[in-house]
Structures are given as C-alpha cells and as structure tokens.
Amino acid sequence: MSHLLEFDEVDKYFGDTHVLKQVSLDVDETEVCVVIGPSGSGKSTLLRCANRLEEIQGGEIRLDGVPLSDPDADINRLRQQIGMVFQSFNLFPHKTALENVTLAPLKVRGIDEDMANARGEELLEQVGLGAQMNSYPNQLSGGQQQRVAIARALAMDPKVMLFDEVTSALDPELVGEVLEVMRTLADDGMTMMVVTHEMGFAREVGDRIVLMADGSVVETGAPEQFFENPETERGKKFLSKLL
Amino acid sequence: MADSYSGASTEADTTGAEGFLDDETLKILGASISSFFALGVVLLVLYILATQVSFTLLQTIIPRFLEALALVLGIVVVSSVLSVTSGIFVGLARVSNTAITKGISAAYVQFFRGTPLLFQIFVVYFGIPVLWPGTFPIQGWELPTAIIALTLNHAAYVGEAVRGGIGAVPDGQMEAARSLGMGYVQSMREVVIPQAWRNALAAVGNDQIILVKDTSLLTVIAIPELMQQFRLVNSATFDPWTPLVLVAIAYLSITIPMGRLVEYLEHRADWGGDSR
C-alpha cells in the first residue's frame, strides 16, 4: 500500500482567517477516507485544496508523490486524476446527461466521439441512468443529477474521487440512490475522500474516519473504533451531539 | 423562481386593493383601457392614411426608400456582426483576472457609454481624418465612419450585457469544468460562455434593435439613409406624412424580425425547458 494522496502540514488562510492548520493526512490506494466534523471546521476547504480550487499558503499536497503546487506540474493534468463531486451537482445545464459526461474526455483527452459516447453510456448505465442519457439536467431529479455528476467525474478515469457532502442538497428519499452508487465505487476499489454527515455510510463504507475541528485533524481511526470508543474529548463531544 | 415572484405579487395586489379592486375588476378594467387606446391609435392611423398620404407621391418615392432600406440593412448587418463579436471580447476582458485588461475594457465602456453616439460619429467623421491628412478619402468616408462609430459604441453595450451574463453563471460551473482538467479558456468556451450568452441574449437583442434605430443619426453626415430620404422628400414636397409612413414601415421591417430572431434564439437555448 502506498500513499496516493498526501497532505503534508498544510496551512490555508482566507485573509486573516486560519482555516487549515498544519493538516497532515494520507489517503492510501483503494482507501475510503471519510472526513467528518462540525460546520466550518474546514472539510470543504481541505477537499478544494486537494484539487487546487483553493491555493494553500504552507505545506504541500502530493498526488502519487507529485506536489500539486510544483511549478513544472501541469495543473490540468493533475486535476484529471482527481475527480470531484460537489454538493450542488454543478452539472452543465446546456448539455444532456451524456454530453456532460463526454465533454471533458472529448475536449481534454481529444478522444473520438464514438469512443467517448460508448464510455459515457457505459458510465451512465453503471450509475443507473441508462434511460436518461439524453435528458437535460433540469429534466432530472436531484438524485439523478448527482449520479450524472459522479459519472462525469469518473469519465476522466481519476485515481481518486473527492465527494463534498454530495447528498446534503437532496430530498431524504433520494439520498439512498446516490450513496448506493458510492458504495459500489468503493467496493470496486476506488480511492475516495468523502465529506459527509451520513454517519451510517461513514461507518459502513469508510475504511478510516477523520474528525476535523477548527481547521485541524483532531482524531483519525477505523470506523468501529472511532464510533464505539473515540480517543479524544473532541471525538466524544462530536459523537454525543449526533445522538 | 418566476412562480414565487408572481405568486407574491398577486398576493400583494389582492391584499393591497382589497374591497373595491379585486382581480376580476382589474382584469376587465385593463382590457377596456387597452382596447380603448388601441382603437384610438387605429383610428388615427386610418385617418392619416386617408387624409394625409398621397398615393401618387408614394409611388414615386418608394424606390428611393427601398434603396435607403437596403443601405441601412447593410450598415446594420456589418455593424451588428462586428459589435456583437467585439462586444463578447469586451465582456470577457471585463471579467478577466488581469488588471490591465480589466482596466482598459472598463475605461472603454465608460467612454463609449458615457458620450453621445452623435459625438462619436463626429469624432470619427471630422476628427480622425485631420489627424493624418491625406490618409483618408474626403469622399466616401461616411460609410466607414458609420460602421466604425456604431461598432465601437455598441460593442460597449454588448460588452456590458455579456459581462452581466457571465456574472450570472454560478461559480460552480467554472469550478466543475476546471476540476475535470479543462483549462480556463476551454472552460470559458465550452461551459461559461454558452450559458452567459443565453443570459445576455435579451439585453444584446435589445441593444441591436437600438443599433438599427441609431442609424438615423447618420443623417447628419449625409448618408442617404431613411431619415435623410424623409428630409429630401419633405423639403421638396412639404408633405410630411407620406414619407413618414414609409420611414416607419422601413424601420419596423428590420426591427420586428430582429425581435423574432432574438425570441427564437432564446427559445433554442432553453435546454430542456421547465418541463420537469
């Protein structure tokens, strides 16, 4: 097992606000790392830094040993290896489900259209949307849109997938279908970093739980151990609030 | 979203005007007033056509108005294409991250939106040729002036419309595109601009219809456009209404189809509609 994604003493400021404080964290290949913590603790920021949607002010983030901030590294190349799924889906409204999935492979990879479509159809089937390929996003339910967004991220064959509260904007009855897709992905060996409030999912699918508070990682552990018997005060406090 | 607005306003109307002005009365009142108004206009037009328009004069002046219409149409097509194209770049420059690009485009918009088009026409027509005497033809500088002035002026307005359209595209769209490994330019072209264009369409269309009407200012530099024809015919015959009617028909024959074209483009960019 090697570290696929490494956060090495990462510092992030928004103006004067210190949002990530010396965060160190490694995500191994095929590992599902679940990040939990109270609102404002920096979970989204951590994921966004891993994709360089935010710049960091200190430390280093490495993908497969290559620093993201390496001036020689091609950021667009690196981002292709990191799939990101957002809370608000962010599907392209002027493209059909299939076009959403094939856009980047066509434009970035430059593969030919038949190949892109075949792969896109396969991915949409995989997330259970074989019948909705030609629908526009506003013709789909939230759960369907989020599954298209997952297929879109997978289309670039990323090494790691980042999920930022991807079920938080969904009606309760639509949460299950999205979690199911994520569970299957995890079973297939995808490396995942998942920010979520779905503790059932965290416990069942997560290989490791990371608790953040005030911009720091305060506890990490295997799910059983963390949920049964948290080591830190912060962990105990966080869990007691869930009940 | 539209629903909640209309819902809120109907509610406000009914509560505010409770008692003597309910929805039904308001509807009937509106219909009566507008019908009354429309009837008045139709009668006035019929009266003018019957008493003021000379059909013999009409026959002799139609050809020159057709020529003027063709000329205006030509000027409009060229300046529309140029002003919309350059306006898109002005809009992109306005939202760019480079201070110089941003500043220059902002100054450009300030100037061309902040001074009258007539002034800009004069600058190009009278001002530019004396800067480099002999470079510009004395004869035939009118048409280039028309195209240059209309393009520069309307590129500023189109630029503002496009900037607004880009601003209305959620940040998440750019982030989603970038996170897939698409570059800034690629993300702009494939993701942000198509949506910004849809957002900006109504405002751009509006501006381009104004551009059509702005060609009437070209009469001051003796371009034989529609208002020029009016003045020539009117001063020779002292008949205002016959040429005025032709002027109206000529402008509307450009602006009404243009409005339709904008509606069509908006409809085409509906992307699945609200059909959920």
Ligand SMILES: Nc1ncnc2c1ncn2[C@@H]1O[C@H](COP(=O)(O)OP(=O)(O)OP(=O)(O)O)[C@@H](O)[C@H]1O
């Ligand atoms: N663009 C920004 N500018 C300034 N401050 C920001 C920005 N984005 C986030 N922050 C601040 O950074 C801190 C961490 O925010 P972040 O969104 O990462 O928290 P989170 O753990 O994801 O919270 P939540 O569970 O509510 O999503 C917060 O204090 C937030 O106010």
Ligand SMILES: [Mg+2]
């Ligand atoms: Mg968050």
